[in-house]
Every structure is written in C-alpha cells, then in structure tokens.
Amino acid sequence: TLLAALLCALPWLAPSLGSTLDGLDLALPGVVTAAGLLATLWAAARSDAPRPFDPLRWSVTLPLLTLIAVVPIVVAWRSARSNGTFLAGVIPYSDAGDYVQGALKLLAGGALEPWSCRRPLNAALLATRLAAVDLSVERALVLQALLLAVAATLGGRAVALDRGHRAGLTVGAGVMIFGAIYTPTTLSEALGLTLGALALALLWHAARTRVAWHLGLGMAALTVALNARSGPFFALATLLAWTLWDGRRAPGG
Numbered sequence: 001t002l003l004a005a006l007l008c009a010l011p012w013l014a015p016s017l018g019s020t021l022d023g024l025d026l027a028l029p030g031v032v033t034a035a036g037l038l039a040t041l042w043a044a045a046r047s048d049a050p051r052p053f054d055p056l057r058w059s060v061t062l063p064l065l066t067l068i069a070v071v072p073i074v075v076a077w078r079s080a081r082s083n084g085t086f087l088a089g090v091i092p093y094s095d096a097g098d099y100v101q102g103a104l105k106l107l108a109g110g111a112l113e114p115w116s117c118r119r120p121l122n123a124a125l126l127a128t129r130l131a132a133v134d135l136s137v138e139r140a141l142v143l144q145a146l147l148l149a150v151a152a153t154l155g156g157r158a159v160a161l162d163r164g165h166r167a168g169l170t171v172g173a174g175v176m177i178f179g180a181i182y183t184p185t186t187l188s189e190a191l192g193l194t195l196g197a198l199a200l201a202l203l204w205h206a207a208r209t210r211v212a213w214h215l216g217l218g219m220a221a222l223t224v225a226l227n228a229r230s231g232p233f234f235a236l237a238t239l240l241a242w243t244l245w246d247g248r249r250a251p252g253g
Helices: 002-017 019-045 055-079 095-109 120-132 137-163 165-182 189-209 212-228 234-249
Strands: none
Touching: 055 137, 055 165, 095 120, 120 137, 120 189, 120 212, 137 165, 137 189, 165 189, 189 212, 212 234
C-alpha cells in the first residue's frame, strides 16, 4: 500500500519526460489513484489482528508518509511545470495565488480581504505557516505536507489499535494517496484533509473509549475540517444519528 501511495509522485514526473508523453500527464493521475484505491481495499480486506502499540513501526511510518507528501512538491519545483494552480512549479497562480495574497495581507494589516473570506481558515492558517517560516511559500508548503503526514499517521494509528497494523498503515497511505495531489499547492484541500484525518483519529478513539467529551472533540475537529474545505456536511448528521443509535445499544442506554 505504501508503494502504491509513493506512485502518486509519478503524475508530477510525467511532464519532464518530454512532449511525446503529454497524454500520459493526463491519464496517469487517474490510473495511479485507481491503483492506490485497489491496493487500499486489498490491504483492508487482509487486515491482521489487533496488536499492542509498536512505537518502532509507527516511528518509521511518519517519515514514509512525509516522503509521500513532500516528493510531489520537490518534483514540481525541479520540473518547473505549470498548471492551473502554480507557474513554473513554484509561483502560486489563480485561486492558490489569491490565498497567498490574502494571507500576506492578513499578516500586514490584520484583516482578511473579501475573497479570502470564502475559505477564512485556509487563509488564516496559511498566514500562520508563512509567519513561522519567514514568509517563504516553499517552506510553508513543506510544513503543510509535514502536518498532513502527522495527521495521517495519527489516523492510521487509531485504526491500527482496533484493526491491526496493516489496516492502520492502509488508512495512512490512503489519506496520502489523495493528499499528495494537493501538497504542491496552497489550495484548501490539503488543510481540509489534514484536519479530516485528525478528526478521524479523534472519532475512532471516541468510538473505542465511549467518552462523551472525546466524541465532542472529534465532532468539533470534523466541523472545523468541513469549514476549512467544504465536503460532505451530512457526515455530521450521520455521526449524530450513529451516536444516538449506539447509545441505545449500549448497556444501560
């Protein structure tokens, strides 16, 4: 599964292979994503039994997931490719550029511009990352990639405690399969996925402990994730319905 996730870097390599492979640049992302999904489903179906937490195994997992997140960024820089979100691999363009401008204006004047109010959390947290790395967009992207890898590791670890290490690694790699597509950009997808993976870790932990405030913390994280990047808001209602149903099934419920 980790090998399938590493293949996510290939779509970013395609433009550097020459104009004769231009069609590959269009087809490869879908092929790689499909392969990654198939590998994820296969590994999940073969999940092993739950085992005690293994610090060594998960200390290796974080660098691997970080590599998956950072490789597309480095490849985009080295290939100097352009698309709808950046120019020459490094200059944010269109919506991505507007987020950077909004974050810089927030740091300079302390207020969000009207366009950034569409995704205020992304602009605000991008401004925070820029402030932490001396206004370097490149280092802010790497920092976002690291945060995504940490969140994916936490989500995978939470699953591993119940479903085994193979299932946990599958979840972590599955998050990165999608996240690696967006790590070279300042769009809101990477942030939303990061917060969503963190919400997964908290909600899975709440399902294990059955502690109300754990569930509330997970729901709050998911709400923030859905506000950072709009997604399936019905998931909140579904989780609430599951909580009520599961509470009635519990002893004394």
